[in-house]
Amino acid sequence: MTMPEQDTKATRALQELENSSSSVxxxxxxxxxxxxxxxxxxxxxxxxxxxxxxxxxxxxxxxxxxxxxxxxxxxxxxxxxxxxxxxxxxxxxxxxxxxxxxxxxxxxxxxxxxxxxxxxxxxxxxxxxxVPEGEEPELAGVLATQFGRGELETRLSLSRALIALGEVIMPILRAAMTDSDPRVRQHAIATERLLRDPDAGFEFAIEEAKRVVALGATGQEE
The missing domain is CATH 1.25.10.10 (Leucine-rich Repeat Variant)
Incomplete structure (x- = not known):
């Protein structure tokens, strides 16, 4: 294919990025x-x-x-x-x-x-x-400020991000599991459940966390 032909195809493709049809x-x-x-x-x-x-x-x-x-x-x-x-x-x-x-x-x-x-x-x-190696704990600390935020999908995204950082999140999780805000406690407990059992559904983990918070426990003893 010659360069003019390539340029013509490229120009057409760029124009079609603004087409009203999503398939185009x-x-x-x-x-x-x-x-x-x-x-x-x-x-x-x-x-x-x-x-x-x-x-x-x-x-x-x-x-x-x-x-x-x-x-x-x-x-x-x-x-x-x-x-x-x-x-x-x-x-x-x-x-x-x-x-x-x-x-x-x-x-x-x-x-x-x-x-x-x-x-x-x-x-x-x-x-x-x-995140560079060694900066995971600092990142986890910032992410932990978002515990309890948003709807289920947002909370699941945060939990997955924290879990991806590995064991460095445990001290932060433990602190959040005793936070004065029940939504923060629920989210942290659900994250800890998901860390322990990746196959557990997040909705189930949240419901279990709500039960734990309602009972006044952190769930660390279970």
Whole structure:
């Protein structure tokens, strides 16, 4: 295939990223990722911030991972300061998929405690992938400030992030299991149950934790 033909195909694919049909946008993102070109990066990142379809967003992320991280990571880090929540959450999600630890300094406490649940959840997932060896306890301490936050899905995301850090979370878990806030205690107990038994369902763990809290125990004796 000649260069003019490649350029024509690339131009068409980039235009189709804005098509009203999600299936067309999905195919366009696939095409861009199949033939990566640094000229695509800015458009892919811009599209991530506004794309309404989950599957298309995931394909956009895949397309970005196909480009050199030396080119994508600095641009994605810039997106973390966006006022648009989706831009922040999708940039964090993409950074977690790329896995380049040079992005770690950009995973700030502000992002880990972002008021938007999707941004915070994406930050938690990115943080446990990118955290340098030895900094896990400090990260766990920040994550623990989010115990009791949000609905079931958000709480499960936090528990999974903490569990991914391993045994370093135990002192923090024990402290949270005696917190004055019952929602914090419930969430910490459920996380500890899930750490001990990864096959246990989170909903079951939460219900069991509620029972433990209602009985006035921490669950550590059981």
């Amino acid at each position: 946008r999905l195919q366009a993102a696939l095409a861009v990722g199949t033939a990566p070109d640094p000229r695509f990066i800015d458009t892919l990142i811009e599209r991530c911030a506004v794309e309404p379809d989950f599957f298309v967003r995931d394909m956009l992320t895949w397309a970005l991972t196909r480009h050199p991280s030396s080119m994508t990571v600095p641009k994605l880090v810039d997106e973390l300061g966006s006022e648009r929540a989706q831009a922040r959450s999708q940039a964090l999600h993409t950074l977690s998929k790329i896995g380049d630890r040079r992005a770690w300094p950009a995973i700030t406490r502000a992002l880990l405690t972002d008021a938007d649940d999707e941004v915070a959840r994406s930050a938690w997932r990115a943080a446990v992938v990118l």
